[in-house]
Amino acid sequence: MxxxxxxxxxxxxxxxxxFCEQLLACLDECARGRKGLFSDYExxxxxxxxxxxxxxxxxxxxxxVFAQQERQNALCDEFLDLCSIHGESHPGERKLARGFLxxxxxxxxxxxxxxxxxxx
Numbered sequence: 001m002x003x004x005x006x007x008x009x010x011x012x013x014x015x016x017x018x019f020c021e022q023l024l025a026c027l028d029e030c031a032r033g034r035k036g037l038f039s040d041y042e043x044x045x046x047x048x049x050x051x052x053x054x055x056x057x058x059x060x061x062x063x064x065v066f067a068q069q070e071r072q073n074a075l076c077d078e079f080l081d082l083c084s085i086h087g088e089s090h091p092g093e094r095k096l097a098r099g100f101l102x103x104x105x106x107x108x109x110x111x112x113x114x115x116x117x118x119x120x
Contacts, residue, residue, distance in 0.1 A: 063077065
């Protein structure tokens with residue numbers, strides 16, 4: 001890796017902390033019913049959620065930077081995993097947000113769920 005491409009560890013941790021704070025705020029809002037955190041949503045009552053779109057972009061960028069340094073950020077990884085859930089068996093954003101918030105509060109983010117059990 002080119003030394004110019006490396007990010008100072010303190011700066012990377014500051015960005016990760018800013019991501020965490022924004023994620024918690026968005027998860028709280030989503031758990032209260034706002035749609036669009038885990039994927040783009042344009043309903044009649046609202047036209048997208050710009051903060052959520054920026055949060056997804058930041059998570060992808062952070063994941064890339066961590067990967068360049070051969071590190072991981074469990075919060076980014078799990079958030080992006082939840083963003084990839086689609087289909088009929090999707091539990092819904094509100095339920096995903098509440099479950100993710102509970103896992104964060106219990107310190108379970110980054111831990112493997114037991115067996116095949118889904119985290120929601």
